[in-house]
Amino acid sequence: xxxAPTSHPAWNLWSNPIFRRYCRSRLRPRGLGVSxxxxxxxxxxxTGLAHSIGARxxxxxxxxxxxxxxxxxxxxxxxxxxxxxxxxSGGMTAERDEGVIDYQRLIPMSPLAKVLGYLFxxxxxxxxxxxxxLPFTAWALARGQVEWPVWLPLYLVVFTSTxxxxxxxxxxxxxxxxxxxxxxxxxxxxxxxxxxxPQAAKAGLVFFKYLTISPVFEESFPRLLPKxxxxxxxxxxxxxxxxxxFDLNLPEAVFTVFSQGGLILTFIIMLCRKWRRAESHLxxxxxxxGLFVWVQILxxxxxxxxxxxxxxxxxxxxxxxxxxAPDWHPNPMEAVIMSGLYGLxxxxxxxxxxxxxxxxxxxxxxxxxxxRKQGTTSxxxxxxxxxxxxxxxxxxxxxxxxxxxxxxxxxxSRWFPGQSVPLPVWGCFLVVxxxxxxxxxxxxxxxxxxxxxxxxxxxxIVPILAGTVLGTISDRMVPIASWIxxxxxxxxxxxxxxxxxxxxxxxxxxxxxxxRAFFFWLIVYVVITVWLILQLRIFRQQMARRVFSNQDxxxxxxxxxxxxx
Amino acid sequence: xxxxxPAIDIRSLRVDYGRLIAVDDLNLxxxxxxxxxxxxxxxxxxxxxxxxxxxxxxxxxxxxxxxGIDALDDVAAARRILxxxxxxxxxxxxxxxxxxxEFHAAAYGLGNSAQRRDRVVECLEEVSLSDxxxxxxxxxxxxxxQRVVLAKTLLHRPRILILDEPASGLDPLARRELRxxxxxxxERGSTVFVSSHILGELAxxxxxxxxxxxxxxxxxxxxxxxxxxxxxxxxxxxVTVIGEVDPAASWLATQPGVNDLRIxxxxxxxxxxxSDDAQADLVAGLIxxxxxLKSFEEKRSTFEDILVEVAASNRRK
Numbered sequence: 018x019x020x021a022p023t024s025h026p027a028w029n030l031w032s033n034p035i036f037r038r039y040c041r042s043r044l045r046p047r048g049l050g051v052s053x054x055x056x057x058x059x060x061x062x063x064t065g066l067a068h069s070i071g072a073r074x075x076x077x078x079x080x081x082x083x084x085x086x087x088x089x090x091x092x093x094x095x096x097x098x099x100x101x102x103x104x105x106s107g108g109m110t111a112e113r114d115e116g117v118i119d120y121q122r123l124i125p126m127s128p129l130a131k132v133l134g135y136l137f138x139x140x141x142x143x144x145x146x147x148x149x150x151l152p153f154t155a156w157a158l159a160r161g162q163v164e165w166p167v168w169l170p171l172y173l174v175v176f177t178s179t180x181x182x183x184x185x186x187x188x189x190x191x192x193x194x195x196x197x198x199x200x201x202x203x204x205x206x207x208x209x210x211x212x213x214x215p216q217a218a219k220a221g222l223v224f225f226k227y228l229t230i231s232p233v234f235e236e237s238f239p240r241l242l243p244k245x246x247x248x249x250x251x252x253x254x255x256x257x258x259x260x261x262x263f264d265l266n267l268p269e270a271v272f273t274v275f276s277q278g279g280l281i282l283t284f285i286i287m288l289c290r291k292w293r294r295a296e297s298h299l300x301x302x303x304x305x306x307g308l309f310v311w312v313q314i315l316x317x318x319x320x321x322x323x324x325x326x327x328x329x330x331x332x333x334x335x336x337x338x339x340x341x342a343p344d345w346h347p348n349p350m351e352a353v354i355m356s357g358l359y360g361l362x363x364x365x366x367x368x369x370x371x372x373x374x375x376x377x378x379x380x381x382x383x384x385x386x387x388x389r390k391q392g393t394t395s396x397x398x399x400x401x402x403x404x405x406x407x408x409x410x411x412x413x414x415x416x417x418x419x420x421x422x423x424x425x426x427x428x429x430s431r432w433f434p435g436q437s438v439p440l441p442v443w444g445c446f447l448v449v450x451x452x453x454x455x456x457x458x459x460x461x462x463x464x465x466x467x468x469x470x471x472x473x474x475x476x477x478i479v480p481i482l483a484g485t486v487l488g489t490i491s492d493r494m495v496p497i498a499s500w501i502x503x504x505x506x507x508x509x510x511x512x513x514x515x516x517x518x519x520x521x522x523x524x525x526x527x528x529x530x531x532x533r534a535f536f537f538w539l540i541v542y543v544v545i546t547v548w549l550i551l552q553l554r555i556f557r558q559q560m561a562r563r564v565f566s567n568q569d570x571x572x573x574x575x576x577x578x579x580x581x582x
Numbered sequence: 583x584x585x586x587x588p589a590i591d592i593r594s595l596r597v598d599y600g601r602l603i604a605v606d607d608l609n610l611x612x613x614x615x616x617x618x619x620x621x622x623x624x625x626x627x628x629x630x631x632x633x634x635x636x637x638x639x640x641x642x643x644x645x646x647x648x649x650g651i652d653a654l655d656d657v658a659a660a661r662r663i664l665x666x667x668x669x670x671x672x673x674x675x676x677x678x679x680x681x682x683x684e685f686h687a688a689a690y691g692l693g694n695s696a697q698r699r700d701r702v703v704e705c706l707e708e709v710s711l712s713d714x715x716x717x718x719x720x721x722x723x724x725x726x727x728q729r730v731v732l733a734k735t736l737l738h739r740p741r742i743l744i745l746d747e748p749a750s751g752l753d754p755l756a757r758r759e760l761r762x763x764x765x766x767x768x769e770r771g772s773t774v775f776v777s778s779h780i781l782g783e784l785a786x787x788x789x790x791x792x793x794x795x796x797x798x799x800x801x802x803x804x805x806x807x808x809x810x811x812x813x814x815x816x817x818x819x820x821v822t823v824i825g826e827v828d829p830a831a832s833w834l835a836t837q838p839g840v841n842d843l844r845i846x847x848x849x850x851x852x853x854x855x856x857s858d859d860a861q862a863d864l865v866a867g868l869i870x871x872x873x874x875l876k877s878f879e880e881k882r883s884t885f886e887d888i889l890v891e892v893a894a895s896n897r898r899k
Contacts, residue, residue: 025689034685034689035689037685037688038677038681041677041681041685042676042677115673116672119636119638119666120734121689122638123636123664123666124686124689124690125658125661125662125689125691126689294640379598379599379600386642386643387642387643390594390596390643
């Protein structure tokens with residue numbers, strides 16, 4: 018018998034040992050039976066109820082069947098998105114808690130095969146529960162005469178969304194400290210995707226809605242409803258935009274799969290990196306920079322084509338509901354807030370990605386010692402141990418450019434005749450992004466995550482809360498509140514837009530206070546950032562010098578080391 | 583023809599955790615087919631060394647070769663020839679013993695399902711645990727868990743076994759069986775690198791061993807060589823004399839290497855530092871000096887004594 022260990026091809030899921038291991042443990046008759054029974058009872062109840070309501074109201078058979086489709090979809094989404102995601106993140110954390118993950122690290126399987134084994138293995142019971150509800154859906158679709166071009170894209174996006182959320186759960190389970198955090202983070206993220214993020218999508222950041230099944234669901238919605246109701250909604254939807262990406266006009270399903278595909282790929286890369294080396298950063302520096310630029314392109318690509326027809330503006334949607342469409346015109350303040358929001362979201366993304374690639378002092382120390390051992394006096398530019406300063410700078414420049422292009426397109430659109438956005442506005446946005454990004458990065462690299470967390474709380478959040486409280490006391494306090502709120506770097510994008518864009522008029526007191534506060538705090542932050550960058554430089558030099566020059570940790574009799582360049 | 587590469591070749595290994603140096607400039611060669619022991623007090627760097635050897639931890643720097651394979655560059659190849667049993671030997675709570683082992687057999691690609699099942703039975707027999715095949719892993723005792731994980735480690739017939747405290751939790755009978763299993767593996771050509779706190783046992787089961795302290799290698803070689811390298815060559819000798827005790831005691835007190843002499847009835851107990859030859863000369867000299875000896879007893883420092891000595895020097899530093 019040949020006992021030479023062999024590797025497993027990643028594509029062959031059925032022979033994947035990790036997938037089969039979870040099929041064994043999660044598909045035991047007792048546990049599975051209860052879960053499937055619950056799924057069947059709920060799906061049967063929904064279908065039966067819809068049918069009986071139809072019969073009672075003497076609705077025809079087609080419409081009666083269609084009543085059940087959407088509630089069934091909600092049930093299926095709950096099973097896959099919420100329960101499945103929680104199971105993936107919790108299961109992954111359990112592997113770490115039990116300590117058996119080390120065995121899995123050692124087995125001769127490629128990182129991709131391991132990722133796929135966990136991705137489909139951990140939630141395998143939820144997939145079976147989903148399958149148990151499918152006969153009811155199939156009956157409703159067939160009886161409701163819903164054609165395949167309607168349901169196929171919808172279920173395709175349900176599948177890609179499931180993969181995306183499960184991968185999020187897997188990443189969370191891989192990095193979270195304990196099971197409770199992993200569960201809360203992953204389920205919270207799915208919840209936020211369907212509650213908070215759609216609000217951002219309504220305010221111009223259209224791309225975010227393509228991370229959910231909402232756009233495809235909205236497109237299919239009229240044809241899933243009883244015919245009369247569906248017809249009315251379909252007429253209303255003629256006014257709504259389809260998926261547009263710069264000059265391309267794409268089906269919603271295609272664009273959703275495209276948008277989610279990028280993130281799915283990114284998550285798989287994160288997990289493969291972690292499987293290859295547990296100490297690795299989630300993403301490499303080049304991939305991080307590329308991801309940031311890609312998100313900027315998606316944000317712009319989705320938003321810019323919607324400016325001219327006006328559908329990017331939140332007030333347009335309200336006006337359609339109230340049937341005020343003929344004399345609708347966007348509010349200038351709306352444009353300023355949308356621009357500010359774009360800047361804020363870009364800044365937050367910059368913070369998140371910078372956090373991923375910034376080395377801890379320990380990682381830097383190890384990197385320098387490794388360099389010393391290898392006889393070099395510098396770290397490889399894109400290694401995990403090297404500074405994230407330059408990549409953060411690059412991302413800040415890209416972010417400022419994206420923010421500027423978004424603002425330019427809105428303000429110089431036909432809705433605001435005579436308005437222009439000069440090039441110095443880009444300079445202002447650039448300073449805001451660089452100040453926020455580089456100060457955050459320098460602090461993180463020199464002082465670590467705890468100092469940054471405390472700074473975010475005390476400098477980022479508390480001033481906004483304090484300013485809000487003060488501002489609501491009385492109108493006289495509004496200028497002081499503006500100054501206090503301006504302390505927070507998170508308010509800088511909104512202050513910048515209010516200061517440099519002449520399109521909107523604010524109350525006199527606020528209009529005076531905000532630009533002054535903005536420039537004052539910006540100058541303060543520029544000084545702080547320069548100081549932090551110098552600190553970072555000194556910190557890195559000291560660390561390198563300690564490793565190279567002092568040689569205090571070297572064994573006796575070791576040969577002398579080359580000087581630091 | 584070139585001699586085969588050693589089973590384990592560690593060069594200039596360094597492992598840092600922040601400012602803590604867990605392993606410092608470790609150089610070690612373990613020839614093939616040896617049962618090699620690693621001894622050291624807590625915090626000596628044993629587990630860090632094992633985790634680097636098993637490719638689970640990236641060292642700060644250093645070179646690791648396993649049967650000539652660069653374990654840091656060709657991780658996959660190194661993992662194929664390795665078997666690792668970690669300290670406390672975790673098992674998954676949601677699998678039965680047979681399922682756990684079959685999963686690993688499949689992961690290592692050991693033939694078809696019937697062949698894998700046979701191999702699982704074989705390994706369970708090897709660790710004397712055939713009767714728990716259908717038990718849940720979570721229901722096993724500590725000792726049984728250790729043996730199940732040892733069976734898992736043996737599944738793919740690894741050429742190098744790295745066992746972190748494999749004897750902890752085992753009853754005396756199981757320990758004896760473990761010794762037998764490890765010896766058998768070594769006879770078949772596998773190399774076993776094992777750590778243990780039960781040092782007497784380690785000395786019994788290992789062909790060579792090394793002692794680590796504070797991340798550094800203090801000594802390595804056979805048990806005798808290690809004793810010598812650590813300067814722990816003292817032994818306690820007891821002679822029982824027929825007749826007068828004092829002349830014998832006076833004679834001994836003048837001999838080099840004799841210390842801490844005590845008289846108790848007809849017995850003289852003293853510490854002697856010196857080689858085996860010097861000890862033989864001492865006994866012969868004592869008889870030639872006209873003393874009549876009824877009995878002679880030697881008690882050497884155990885490995886526990888060595889470890890206590892090393893740990894004490896740790897605290898003194």
